[in-house]
Amino acid sequence: MYLLICFVLSFLVSIAIVPVMRKIALKLGIMDVPHSIIKTHKAPVPYLGGLAIAVSFWVSLSVIRIFTDFPTGTLRSLRGIFLGSFIICILGIIDDIKLKGLHFKFKFLIQVAAGILLIFYGIHLEFLRPDWFAICITILWVVGVTNAFNIIDIMDGLSGGAAFIAAMGFFLIGLPVEEKLYVNFASVALAGGCLGFLPYNLSKKFKIFMGDTGSLFIGFILASVSLGTSYTTINDMGLFAPMLILAIPIYDTLLVMYFRWKRGISPFVGSKDHFPLRLEKGGWPRKKILLYVYAAGMLLSFLAFIVTVVQFYTAVAIYACSVLVAVLIAVMLSKIQT
Numbered sequence: 077m078y079l080l081i082c083f084v085l086s087f088l089v090s091i092a093i094v095p096v097m098r099k100i101a102l103k104l105g106i107m108d109v110p111h112s113i114i115k116t117h118k119a120p121v122p123y124l125g126g127l128a129i130a131v132s133f134w135v136s137l138s139v140i141r142i143f144t145d146f147p148t149g150t151l152r153s154l155r156g157i158f159l160g161s162f163i164i165c166i167l168g169i170i171d172d173i174k175l176k177g178l179h180f181k182f183k184f185l186i187q188v189a190a191g192i193l194l195i196f197y198g199i200h201l202e203f204l205r206p207d208w209f210a211i212c213i214t215i216l217w218v219v220g221v222t223n224a225f226n227i228i229d230i231m232d233g234l235s236g237g238a239a240f241i242a243a244m245g246f247f248l249i250g251l252p253v254e255e256k257l258y259v260n261f262a263s264v265a266l267a268g269g270c271l272g273f274l275p276y277n278l279s280k281k282f283k284i285f286m287g288d289t290g291s292l293f294i295g296f297i298l299a300s301v302s303l304g305t306s307y308t309t310i311n312d313m314g315l316f317a318p319m320l321i322l323a324i325p326i327y328d329t330l331l332v333m334y335f336r337w338k339r340g341i342s343p344f345v346g347s348k349d350h351f352p353l354r355l356e357k358g359g360w361p362r363k364k365i366l367l368y369v370y371a372a373g374m375l376l377s378f379l380a381f382i383v384t385v386v387q388f389y390t391a392v393a394i395y396a397c398s399v400l401v402a403v404l405i406a407v408m409l410s411k412i413q414t
């Protein structure tokens with residue numbers, strides 16, 4: 077019941093304050109101006125939609141805390157996520173306001189600091205040894221996933237929709253694990269916030285972008301919750317289930333880096349090598365792209381659940397088929413000129 081209340085409350089807060097954030101962005105001139113060739117919109121669009129998602133996340137969890145006796149471990153983990161996400165949110169706001177954006181090295185540094193904060197509060201990979209190696213991989217994972225959602229935020233409804241589906245995927249897998257309730261509550265709080273934002277992001281009349289504030293925030297939250305669920309009740313291959321749930325942003329990140337490397341440009345320089353933009357260049361309408369991405373996200377989340385309940389070799393076969401399909405799609409995309 078409390079999980080449902082948390083989701084509904086986050087959704088209602090989000091859908092109520094997104095228009096407020098839009099008005100503030102318009103008044104203060106916090107706009108995404110299409111000043112480069114990598115921008116896909118033609119007119120300036122207000123930012124700060126991501127701040128609405130963050131506020132809905134924080135408010136819903138704070139209200140639920142008043143009526144729920146969380147275990148000590150859950151409270152400690154949520155504090156870590158709150159503090160880390162606040163740092164990431166501030167980073168995103170500054171990046172959105174700054175005309176040319178922050179340098180990627182500075183952004184990475186702040187994200188590493190937020191990842192270290194999570195570790196301090198007990199959120200980290202627990203199955204790796206020695207501890208220093210687990211810490212390094214945890215930070216790499218947090219920074220990677222955080223930026224993956226930032227990279228995929230190149231089309232209306234894409235990052236927010238993918239985040240909603242991923243959050244629900246982690247919720248469904250983490251639901252039976254009562255020892256780490258923060259995964260369930262954080263997941264539904266994020267899902268509700270994203271769902272409240274999407275109608276405005278997809279609207280023509282009241283359009284608003286989440287900006288780096290939103291994409292970095294949701295990436296950080298999803299990286300955090302992915303570290304708190306047990307995936308190994310039946311087979312060790314279940315440990316890789318988060319990579320299926322987050323496959324879409326991870327896939328686009330790797331694909332973009334490969335195409336940019338192949339063209340001899342820096343992976344940190346913007347380009348139209350993203351798979352949704354290549355599909356659009358190939359003649360796909362945006363609605364079709366979004367529907368296929370959403371369907372793929374739901375299928376991958378379902379497969380992530382399956383690999384946690386089947387035997388070892390069946391899980392290996394699922395991963396192998398997923399990788400094969402991904403490679404075939406990459407080959408097809410490579411034939412489309414951007």
